[in-house]
Amino acid sequence: MAVSSSTPSPTPQRQARLVRRWYFWLFIVVAAYAIAAIMHWDARAKLWVVERMTPQAQRDASVWLPDYHAFIDGKAMTGLETDEASDLTYNPDTKTLFSVMGKHAFLVELNLEGDVLRKMPLNGWANPEGVAYLGGGRMAITDEREHLMTVVTVAPDTKALNAADWPQFDLGPSANQNKGFEGIAWDPRRGQILLGEERPAAMFTLKSDDQGKWQGDKVKLAYTTLNLRNLSALDVDPRTGNTLVLSADSHMLLELDPTGKQVSFMTLLGGLNGLKDTIPRAEGVAMDESGTIYMVSEPNLFYVFRKF
Structure with a gap:
């Protein structure tokens, strides 16, 4: 069988x-x-490969974010516990930093260690989200909710600012009216203001002189490499002219050359670049003339990065 x-x-x-x-x-x-x-x-993997292949001479001619390390890691800014830091700019004339607070509208001056020097109420602003130093005491402040840019002058004895006292510029509509123009930076080499739209991430230029007088309408930059979930803040390196682009949702800081090409990046996750913990929500970035990078995160955390 x-x-x-x-x-x-x-x-x-x-x-x-x-x-x-x-x-x-x-x-x-x-x-x-x-x-x-x-x-x-x-x-990120593609950019990491490109970074590894970049010659040393090109690295030396750029900001080169992989070489940065946190020297002040998440310091709480005393006196701002109930506020939300929205952006940051460096004033080379006073060697201090200025940040706008969105939850309660005011401008705060900080020293380079993140200590509060003074707080100035911003009367008439609905939702200040961006600030950029233009020179001569002048600053441009964006209101994301109203889609306005206001140019003010901040003197050593300024105690408060009223929007109605200063010239304003209508930034026009954005792709998402609830996620409007959040980033702003002054580019002195090209005589223009850079504007950043939060979501979808996009960048624009607005021609202006060093007196803060704008000329014409904003022009969208044809950058196709802004592979970011959102755009939180902008700054321009005064030494190289390269642009720093911050994204809170992507936990990333990007460096772009003047053509918009990605040069380098820094991941803002715990365990990398000297960070003990992930930066909760990075909302502002600024760089000084020596290349030191300053950053603020909601609600009131302060960071300093230097090359090591």
């Missing part, structure tokens, strides 16, 4: 386990892909 060599059919219980296992690994793959897409890990 012949003996059958056929394999027994799997039991219903085994079939159910195999299906559950298949769904489990499918979920893992889909979740990993989604996380990678959200965090732009593919873009």
Whole structure:
């Protein structure tokens, strides 16, 4: 009598386990892909490879963010516990920093260690989100909710600022009216203001002189490499002319050359670049003439990065 060599059919219980296992690994793959897409890990990996291949001479001619290390890591700014730091700018004339607070509208002056020197109420601003130093005591402040830019003069004895007292410029509509113009920086080499739209991340230029007088309408920059979940802040390196682009949602600081090409990046996650913990929500960035980078995060954390 012949003996059958056929394999027994799997039991219903085994079939159910195999299906559950298949769904489990499918979920893992889909979740990993989604996380990678959200965090732009593919873009980071590509940029990391490009960075590794960059000649030393080009690195020396740029900001080169991979060489930066946190020297002040998440210092709480005393006196701002109930506020939300929205942006940051460096004043080379006073060697101090200025930050706008969005929750309660005011401008605060800080020393380079993040200590509060004075607080100036911003009367008439609905939602100040960006600030840029233009020179001669002049600063441009953006109101994200009203889509306005106001140019003010801050003197050593200024105690408060009233929007109605200063010239304003209508920035026009944005792609998402609730996520408008959040980043702003002055580019003295090119005589223009840089504007950053929060979401979708985009950059614009507004021609202006060093007196803060604008000329014409804003022009969108055709940058196709802003692979960021949002744009939180901008600054221009006074030494190289390169632009720093900060993204709170992507936990990243990008360096762009004048053509918009990505040069380098720094990830703002705990365990990297001297950070003990991930920066919760990085909202402002500024650089001084020596290359030191300053950063603020909501609600009231202060950071300093230097090359090591």
